[in-house]
Amino acid sequence: MRTPAGKQCTFYYEDFNRGREIQRCDLANAVGQAADWQVSLCAKCPVPRLQLANACKHMVIHGQIKRGFLGINKQMSIHCTCLKSLKDVAEPEIGCGQCHADNPVLKALLGE
Numbered sequence: 001m002r003t004p005a006g007k008q009c010t011f012y013y014e015d016f017n018r019g020r021e022i023q024r025c026d027l028a029n030a031v032g033q034a035a036d037w038q039v040s041l042c043a044k045c046p047v048p049r050l051q052l053a054n055a056c057k058h059m060v061i062h063g064q065i066k067r068g069f070l071g072i073n074k075q076m077s078i079h080c081t082c083l084k085s086l087k088d089v090a091e092p093e094i095g096c097g098q099c100h101a102d103n104p105v106l107k108a109l110l111g112e
Contacts, residue, residue, distance in 0.1 A: 001013060001014065003042040003045075003048065004023075004039050004042055004043075005042040005043040005045075005048075007042070007045075007048035007049075008048055008051070008052070009042070009045070009047055009048045009051065010051060011025055011026045011027040011047060011061075011063075012024075012025055012026075012042065013025075013026060023039055024037070025037045025041070025042075025076075027047065027061065027063040027076070027078075028063065028065055028076075030063075031062075031063065031064055033064065033065045036065045036074065037065060038074070041065065041074060041075065041076055044075055044076075045075075045076045046076065046078055047061060047063065047076065047078060049093075050078070050080075050092050050093060053092075053093040053094075054092060054093055054094065054095050056082075056095050056096075056099050058082050058083045058084040058085075058096075058099050059080050059081070059082055059083075059089060059092065059095060059096070059099075060080065060081050060082075060083060061078055061080050061092070062078065062079050062080065062081065063076050063077065063078045064076075064077050064078075065077070078092070079092075080092040082095070082096040082098070082099065084096070084098055084099055085097075085098045085099075
């Protein structure tokens with residue numbers, strides 16, 4: 001779904017049908033931070049950019065809302081893990097490296 005910041009994110013949900021005013025982030029809800037989440041966090045959230053760069057089905061995104069100095073400047077902090085290699089992903093935009101070997105398009109380009 002498209003966020004108020006204009007980016008596509010699978011964790012964002014909104015419903016304004018027939019007087020409803022529901023806006024939520026399922027990534028924040030998963031860790032019990034639904035009360036801390038605000039729509040303004042979508043503007044700087046790294047998740048839509050990450051999902052656009054890497055669509056690996058084995059990568060799981062974990063998020064947490066971090067507070068800045070004196071409790072202001074909240075932002076979404078993420079880390080990713082790979083279900084195939086069972087490791088933390090250091091660079092989520094690229095991936096863990098093991099899942100690339102299974103991609104048939106990359107195998108064709110490399111001539112394997």
